[in-house]
Amino acid sequence: MNTAAKLGSYVLGLAVVFGGALGAGKAVGPVGTPPPEDHAAMTTMATPTAGPTASAGHGEHATEQAKNDTPGGLRVSENGYTLNPLTDAIKPGEPTDFRFTVTGPDNKPVTDYEVEHDKKLHLIVVSRDLGSFRHVHPEMTPDGVWSVKLTLPGAGAYRAFADFAPTGGSALTLGADLAVAGDYKPQALAQATRTATVDGYTVTLDGELTPGQSSRLTLKVSKDGKPVTDLQPYLGAYGHLVALRARDLAYLHVHPDGEPGDGKTKAGPEIVFYAEVPSTGDYRLFLDFQHDGEVRTADFTLGAGDRPAVPTPIPTSTPTPTPSGHGDDGHSH
Template sequence: MNTATKLGSYVLGLAVVFGGALGVGKVVGPVGAPAAEDHAAMTPMATPTATAGHGEHTAEQAKSDTPGGLQVSENGYTFNPLTTIKAGEPTDFRFTVTGPDGKPVTGYQVEHDKKLHLIVVSRDLGSFQHLHPEMAPDGIWSVKLTLEAPGAYRAFADFAPTGGSGLTLGTDLLVDGDYAPRALPEVSRTAEVDGYTLTLDGELTPGQSSRLTLKVSKDGKPVTDLQPYLGAYGHLVALRARDLAYLHVHPDGEPGDGTTTAGPEIVFYAQVPSVGDYRLFLDFQHDGKVRTADFTLGAGERPAIPAPTPTPTPTSSGHGDDGHSH
């Protein structure tokens, strides 16, 4: 074996060892390490259909085949966490968004009542937080953040720089400690939170705008006096299982437009990029408090799982039925 061949085999061996080490066990590493992007083989994000009252990021998404949140940098903007987080400890989480000039961005457009939305989820999609940090004059953002358990988390910064289009950047947050990833919650169309019952009607169709209707009730009675939250009666985030592609949608219509009612139904138009399972997180406000309901929903038909290949039965000659033995 020549020197080049030996070196190639050695590098390949290292890739296998380090790749396997990330699967289970103990999380140890710096906060903000970029995720290993495994989305190259996934179906690209289809161009959303613009609809009144939602899809404000349509123009930006149309420019890229990469779904939101899978990249730490895009169009010269980079999401930079500055804080180490320990499990169960409230932390003043600090970060910047640097621009094409390498300096922290200080000019942002207000979208949905805020200059920047920070979403933090566990990578198994069992936990979800929607936060609104405050920015200092030097461009450093900060917000109180508690990550209860060790493991891998994904943070999304959703914003639009002044004079620019909307972006969603994502980065991993690694919390040291022993952990075991949980299975994705089963497909569900009903959620219970703080005495409220939420039901979801509609289907996700890959590549098409899909109508989703969420109905809110409490103690068996329809809720008809939802309160505006971030300029709407509901706020929905959808994340694709496995790679956590991010889809940020808002309901059809808005408070005060003369046609949109304050419940019990909230209608969304969502467009997902591919077949698969998605986690949906709905924020809604009632009686002065914001609550979050979560659902698991599948999109499209799953590929059929092939039947296992029968094991050849050994014969008296010591060969399998296929006539070969190795």
Template sequence: MNTAMKLSGFALGLAAVFGAAYGVGHVAGPVTPTAESRHDDTTAETEHGGAGDAGHGTEAGASGRLPGGLLVSDRGYTLVPVIAPAGEFAFRITGPDGGPVTAYDVAHDKRMHLIVARRDLSGFRHVHPELGSDGTWRVAAPFGGPGVWRAFADFTPTGGGPLTLGVDVTVPGALTDRPLPPPATNATVDGYTVTLAGSPQPGRTAELTLTVSRDGTPVTDLEPYLGAYGHLVALRQGDLAYLHVHPDGAPGDGRTRPGPAVTFFAEVPSAGAYRLYLDFKHGGVVHTAEFTVLAGAATAPTGGPAPTGGPTPTPNAPAPTGAAEHGEPGHGHD
């Protein structure tokens, strides 16, 4: 059964809206950013940042660039959702010439990383679409139930620098906003306990170490996943500014051990509440541990932000079947 969906681009300073039906309807056309949001070659690129890949993370006021994922169009590249059969999500990246991009560099074993999360920061998924000859990326729909979801396309077009573009996807239906869990330094997932040491600091690099154990025993045989022993995504509560971090060291480099500790160097763009999502692989399965952390002078969150541009939440409505909850294991990796 086709699920009606509205696709809307959301970006700071970007006045453009995508409209389409999910499974039926028409292809959403390219979006041209406003003069205020258009980035050109004089704007500092959003780079993957060296050791630890601090990457995608400082505010425009400090470095001349916005955090990743806030724009649907950047440096001439635009994320365009397109019509897809029921149960599938599809999109294209159009380039400066207006045509679909078909050449991408491999970054962390993949040419495209698609990360989705509900705007209340629940339901996180990290998946890898397949590219068709016409420049269309396709993947089994990663959205876990009703709500307003943010989809982040993290990629490097051949001949260009790394980019993260974002678009909102609204899945209609009864829903309740899920409060952001309080800050914590321990998370459990699938029988594993992950402990966080370190605290993010706005505008400067901070060391974050996540240590994995199972049944009280340190896990010392983590398996490489996408070329690393762990991947860390941070999303800022409210606008979902995006930071994709990779760990210090790599499997096989002669110095990096396969656990129990995985160390990252990350720079968050501002004070605020953030949700951290750690992907790690053990026993042939990818697991995701989630944390809420506070950066700077932020106060503890009291609840998730109201969804933007989507259906009005239904108070006291039961959680929809199949919807991903905060901390729910099995986040749809491939």
């Protein structure tokens, strides 16, 4: 495995989190920390614990992430690389050809990327109330312009995360704000739950999120009351977990312990993840898994530490502007 959306009214409030490919990763910064476009300095709150190999996104780059003061996804630009959305008009519920570039230190679009988990770039788009989730995979033209058919369900503010590793450079997760025009009513964070249902499947989550410690999370997939033991590999794994901390914009990606074909990892019903969260708070988790040729997403809300997850109103504010150049090919929740 190689290393690797003006509004009538809307609100902000999203989330930040932890991650680890084949193990434990970490995010930093206290709950409620403003977006780093306005606050460049954030301090590390947790030290990685011993355990499986750490990673802060697709591929094995938690070490690079840990060196930064700011968690992945909070910056539109980092290490000379900048995420540049080229599409500035997105209508709710309508497929949009969403286009963007990633420019490098020479201010030119990057065209060479490492392949990580079967793709050169992974794009995740989440609404700031954490009710909508998209994980898609754009296609790139030779001149470095990425595009994907993207359908966002309603008006509001969204955050896009580009997860990639430029050839010869460190793996990065860059984030940019997107806006979908129209009236938007703030939604409370989904209630805490350890069971999710999607398309006839039931996914249960076992384990606790303990700030500053590597946490084992076990997700079990069943259908019609029977354990699913023939999960199919998707992007090189039996499951992919994205976790977002409420009220924050940091992002990291979690991958399971083990991989298909390693001689020890079973194809279900259990998918095991190791993750380290940096602080007490509310978290949203999105699990992608594939069965019968289709990728599905199960979602959960958990509280970390001594703070149980509860529905909370999303604060209203104006999103931080992000640079702009003036397809949905995946699955969604």
